[in-house]
Structure formats: C-alpha cells, structure tokens
Amino acid sequence: QVQLVESGGGVVQPGGSLRLSCAASGSTFRRYVIHWVRQAPGKGLEWVAVIWYDEIYKYYGDSVKGRFAISRDDSKNTVYLQMNNLMVDDTAVYYCARPEDSNMVWAMHVWGKGTTVTVSS
Amino acid sequence: SSELAQDPAVSVALGQTVTITCQGDSLRVYYANWYQQRPGQAPVMVIYHNTNRPSGIPDRFSGSFSGNTASLIITGAQAEDEADYHCNSRDSSGYHLLFGGGTKLTVL
Numbered sequence: 001q002v003q004l005v006e007s008g009g010g011v012v013q014p015g016g017s018l019r020l021s022c023a024a025s026g027s028t029f030r031r032y033v034i035h036w037v038r039q040a041p042g043k044g045l046e047w048v049a050v051i052w053y054d055e056i057y058k059y060y061g062d063s064v065k066g067r068f069a070i071s072r073d074d075s076k077n078t079v080y081l082q083m084n085n086l087m088v089d090d091t092a093v094y095y096c097a098r099p100e101d102s103n104m105v106w107a108m109h110v111w112g113k114g115t116t117v118t119v120s121s
Numbered sequence: 122s123s124e125l126a127q128d129p130a131v132s133v134a135l136g137q138t139v140t141i142t143c144q145g146d147s148l149r150v151y152y153a154n155w156y157q158q159r160p161g162q163a164p165v166m167v168i169y170h171n172t173n174r175p176s177g178i179p180d181r182f183s184g185s186f187s188g189n190t191a192s193l194i195i196t197g198a199q200a201e202d203e204a205d206y207h208c209n210s211r212d213s214s215g216y217h218l219l220f221g222g223g224t225k226l227t228v229l
Binding site for chain 1: 151152154156158163164165166169170175205207209210211216217218219220221222223
C-alpha cells in the first residue's frame with residue numbers, strides 16, 4: 001500500500017520561508033506526478049502545485065506562483081515544496097497527493113495526512 | 122481560468138438517495154473527480170473521471186455528468202456518509218486544477 005507522509009510544517013512569521021517534504025513508499029515513485037493541495041482553516045481545498053516525473057513539467061496555482069517552488073528527488077522518493085515570502089493567507093494544512101496509475105495526472109487517489117503551516121506574527 | 126460551483130450544504134434522510142452537483146464550463150471538456158472529507162481527516166477519492174469508483178469505495182457511490190454539470194450520487198445514504206464533498210477538474214487552460222467550494226452533507 002503506497003503511503004505519502006508530509007513533514008516540515010510549523011509556525012513562521014510573514015515574509016518567512018518553509019520547505020515542506022512529501023515522502024513516499026514504493027520503488028515506482030519516480031513515474032508518478034505529485035500534487036500539493038492546501039486547506040485553510042474552515043475553508044475548502046485549494047490546488048497549489050504539481051510536478052511531473054523527471055521534473056519535465058511544473059505548474060502552480062495563481063495564488064502561489066512566483067513564491068512557491070516544487071521539486072523532487074527521486075533517489076529519496078521525496079517531493080518538496082519551497083515556500084517563500086509567506087503570507088497570513090498561506091496558513092493551511094498542506095497535503096500531497098498522487099494518482100493510482102502513473103498514466104494519470106489530474107486525479108488524486110492517494111493522499112497524505114497533511115502538515116500544518118501557520119503564518120503569524 | 123474558470124470556476125466550479127457546488128451547493129454549500131445538502132441534507133438527506135437516512136437510507137435515501139442524494140445528488141451533489143458541480144457546475145463549471147471546464148467540465149464540458151475535462152473529467153470531474155470527487156473527494157469525501159470527514160472532519161479532521163484527509164480527503165478520500167470516491168469517484169474519478171466522472172463515473173469511476175476506486176477500489177474499496179462502496180457501490181452506493183456513483184457519478185454522472187451532463188453538459189457542464191458533474192454529479193455525485195449516493196444511493197441509500199448511511200450515517201457515515203456525513204462529510205464534506207469536494208469536486209475538482211482542470212481549468213480552461215488544462216494545466217491547473219480547480220476545486221469546487223465543497224458541499225457539506227448532513228444525513229438526518
């Protein structure tokens with residue numbers, strides 16, 4: 001059973017930075033796209049970013065473009081989300097997720113439990 | 122860019138059938154996926170590509186679509202189905218994902 005485990009959340013001041021990690025089990029990790037999705041307190045889900053295998057494509061949501069960067073290290077089965085110039089509105093639980101089939105891109109069958117980011121002065 | 126619209130709240134009597142809808146122009150072109158989220162938990166996919174049910178999801182969950190509307194149907198709703206339900210799909214560019222605002226389902 002594939003598992004995704006997020007880490008790296010915490011409390012940071014506005015303007016600060018954090019790097020989130022999404023670690024996955026399984027030898028075929030490198031073949032899958034990985035998404036980041038976030039959920040602000042009491043709000044709905046918001047798509048943040050996606051990264052293709054071999055980093056051939058990366059796409060970002062409008063609210064984070066230019067501030068967040070997604071990357072992956074397939075030797076460590078890990079995807080990262082570097083978050084810079086954080087704002088109060090970035091406060092959320094951040095989930096990573098992926099499809100069940102490496103040929104899929106935009107469906108998220110497998111989710112981690114999330115890591116909490118709080119941006120506050 | 123485009124949007125996906127969901128009713129904020131829907132209720133259903135125990136054992137009855139309920140339909141939760143998701144509307145958006147991008148649904149005319151791209152698949153919808155549906156996720157169940159119970160309080161304090163991560164989302165769980167219940168329908169993908171409009172009508173497909175992942176393994177392990179009860180068969181009372183089904184999906185349909187017509188025009189610019191995707192629907193999640195729960196036939197014989199159970200108490201454990203009380204949750205938030207989120208739809209998503211690609212936006213008009215095809216390179217971003219949108220989520221609907223979510224629908225809170227109450228089972229009476």
